[in-house]
Amino acid sequence: MMERHEIEAFLTLAEELHFRRATERLGLAHGRVSQTIKQLERRLGVSLFDRTSRRVALTPAGQRLYDDLAPAYRRIQEAVARTIAYGKGVTGTLRVGFSSQWAGDAVLEAADVFRGRYPDCAVEVQEVQLADPFGPMRAGELDLQLTEFPVDEPDLVAGPVIFSEPRALIVPARHPFARRESVCLEDLARTSLVAMSGAIPDYWLDYHYPRETPEGRPITHSASAVYWAEVLSLVAMGRGVSPAALRAAQYHGRPGIVFVPFRDAPPIEYGLIWPRSGHTARVRAFAEILHQIAP
The missing domain is CATH 1.10.10.10 (Winged helix-like DNA-binding domain superfamily/Winged helix DNA-binding domain)
Structure with missing residues (x-):
């Protein structure tokens, strides 16, 4: 023996x-x-x-x-x-949402590990549109979500940051900024933004699509979009520029647009959120795995 x-x-x-x-x-x-x-x-x-x-x-x-x-x-x-x-209690079904393709990659990888570790608990994964970032969770369709911060909602818990991504500015290919190696936040006052719209909190929009630069110069908002694909099309048409994660260039690069890195903008942070009454054993187990494997 x-x-x-x-x-x-x-x-x-x-x-x-x-x-x-x-x-x-x-x-x-x-x-x-x-x-x-x-x-x-x-x-x-x-x-x-x-x-x-x-x-x-x-x-x-x-x-x-x-x-x-x-x-x-x-x-x-x-x-x-x-x-x-x-x-x-790590049984039943865990429903996990994500709001970007790179967040989706992390969720899917964590789901594979989770299924192997907890075979009695199924995992369902779905994309959440930025235009309604908390709607599916409030409708009871999701138990957990990996999303862009900040999140400050009374009925939701914002967990720790899982990973962060450098920012970039998406500009039309013929825009003067397209020939630069980088841009700064003050440059936003010299152009106009294409921003997201929908059931999005004002504090979230102000953080990702500001109305003024750090020095207080006004930033014009020229157009809005409900879906991410619209943002890319509007920028390609020359209707404005749009901030985004630099990694978006790997997933959404297309003719007519250029991703130019910011040299002074803070990174976009991604973290988990869940209903305030929903901190279950399933949620805790998945959050632990995601934190371990995230980039």
């Missing part, structure tokens, strides 16, 4: 093939993994690892033990995780 600490030490060393890394991964004292493996080999009467000053490698017997033991141990861990999840 193998004790639990022997199984964990063997499997970890077999994966790391490095005593120090295996020891650090297990959070053990220096030399503990080496001692455990030596005791295990003596008891089994076989050598599991070849050790030299430069490398650690599995012996044929060690490889056979790993191939047989690793899948069984994973099944045990999964069974324990399912039991804990069931006891904590």
